[in-house]
Amino acid sequence: MGTIRSMSLWVVLGAAIALIFAAIYMTFLYAPTESMMGPVQKIFYFHVPSAMVAYLSVFVLLGSSMAYLWTRRRVFDYVAVAATELALLFCTVVLITGPIWAKPAWGVWWTWEARLTTTLVLWLILAACLMVRGYATERDAGARMAAVLGIVAALDVPINYLAVHWWRGQHPQVFGPGKKDPLAPEMMHAFLLCMVAILTLYLALLFLRSRLAAAEDRAQSLMDRMRDS
Amino acid sequence: MNNYVYLFWGYNVFWALIALYVVFLATRLGRVGQRLDRLENSLSASDDD
Numbered sequence: 001m002g003t004i005r006s007m008s009l010w011v012v013l014g015a016a017i018a019l020i021f022a023a024i025y026m027t028f029l030y031a032p033t034e035s036m037m038g039p040v041q042k043i044f045y046f047h048v049p050s051a052m053v054a055y056l057s058v059f060v061l062l063g064s065s066m067a068y069l070w071t072r073r074r075v076f077d078y079v080a081v082a083a084t085e086l087a088l089l090f091c092t093v094v095l096i097t098g099p100i101w102a103k104p105a106w107g108v109w110w111t112w113e114a115r116l117t118t119t120l121v122l123w124l125i126l127a128a129c130l131m132v133r134g135y136a137t138e139r140d141a142g143a144r145m146a147a148v149l150g151i152v153a154a155l156d157v158p159i160n161y162l163a164v165h166w167w168r169g170q171h172p173q174v175f176g177p178g179k180k181d182p183l184a185p186e187m188m189h190a191f192l193l194c195m196v197a198i199l200t201l202y203l204a205l206l207f208l209r210s211r212l213a214a215a216e217d218r219a220q221s222l223m224d225r226m227r228d229s
Numbered sequence: 230m231n232n233y234v235y236l237f238w239g240y241n242v243f244w245a246l247i248a249l250y251v252v253f254l255a256t257r258l259g260r261v262g263q264r265l266d267r268l269e270n271s272l273s274a275s276d277d278d
């Protein structure tokens with residue numbers, strides 16, 4: 001297990017923890033309270049970076065799924081498993097923190113608005129990816145089906161991002177084309193630090209989860225070897 | 230004041246989910262590490278025989 005406890009992993013994890021403490025300080029003590037929404041607006045500092053990291057993870061899933069289907073090298077499948085699980089984790093965070101913000105802002109927990117609905121669809125596709133792996137009777141067949149579903153999940157990301165423009169939903173769009181200085185400088189600093197902290201945490205977890213998938217696969221191969229001998 | 234309740238829950242849900250996932254990962258890593266050590270030991274013992 002020496003490979004799992006590699007030095008670089010602990011450096012990234014340590015950096016993520018330090019950045020998270022800095023991000024908490026910036027969110028609650030440095031960034032001003034928004035005048036219209038009040039303190040509940042601070043959910044934005046964790047909700048939006050989580051959504052961006054979920055998008056990133058789906059693109060990692062797309063790249064690793066395509067590479068796996070092309071080369072059939074298991075290392076790409078390990079990354080795909082990690083990316084799927086983390087995309088699902090951050091998508092879950094988005095789907096829970098969003099309604100907690102929406103209740104005081106819109107007066108309802110949930111509305112079948114385009115951005116919310118396509119996020120839910122993305123969550124369901126990612127859950128299906130993991131279920132397909134879990135229920136497959138043969139390991140490689142499960143990995144292949146999950147890779148195809150991973151590519152389908154990536155198709156939902158641009159639809160999800162552009163949903164606000166295409167269907168003019170209620171969901172606020174803070175960043176994007178035509179948005180000049182969307183946040184006060186202190187809010188922007190806090191947001192950027194939260195983004196870096198959550199991204200670093202994501203990279204550490206991606207690394208850790210990929211190593212876990214590799215170790216589990218190695219354990220399974222050793223079991224098979226023992227059974228054959 | 231009511232707004233703080235939503236902020237409290239929004240913030241705690243975020244960290245609770247991340248912490249749960251880290252615990253889940255650490256547990257599985259520990260378990261697979263022990264399993265690998267056991268399998269490698271028993272394989273090397275059977276190779277010696």
